Amino acid sequence: DVKVTQSSRYLVKRTGEKVFLECVQDMDHENMFWYRQDPGLGLRLIYFSYDVKMKEKGDIPEGYSVSREKKERFSLILESASTNQTSMYLCASSPPDRRGYTFGSGTRLTVV
């Protein structure tokens, strides 16, 4: 079974803090993605990566950055957390063909 592991299930951070969300997959997938999910808005793509050290902006990259130093790990960074970044963050990975994604179990981030 493909495993996508997100480091934290729940996280509470203060406004202005730098926040790191970690994601690791164990299936040697090239593609990795970060989404956030909010009620009524669904899943929205923040950033994605097709290869090590490669990254591309998704639909809502503002306020976020990413890092992919190793194939199995894709980190999402909130440079200066704000309350409007309170959300469920979901990491996903997929092989290079057009099969679907496998998601991690999500990190529910609250910024206070």
Place this chain on the structure above:
Amino acid sequence: RKEVEQDPGPFNVPEGATVAFNCTYSNSASQSFFWYRQDCRKEPKLLMSVYSSGNEDGRFTAQLNRASQYISLLIRDSKLSDSATYLCVVNKGGGNKLTFGTGTQLKVEL
């Protein structure tokens, strides 16, 4: 117009009923289509891919109409365990970026 549109529901159906969900997408270049299932406070999980000729997996049947840019999911003989939110998912016309609908909530009742 949203890239992927779904009726949010909820659809409340009795156990054993047949229920159908529809979804429309706006990008005619889209090539891959999926249905995902998401249980409350859990991550989305792939339910099935949707192929041009239509496909079936047990009680679930998916259909694609490219001309109308329309995808459907039919669930026969609904079980209580089918209660979840069903997400219609479309690739963004190249590459492997997926666009998710906001989901249709299904509640199967005794």
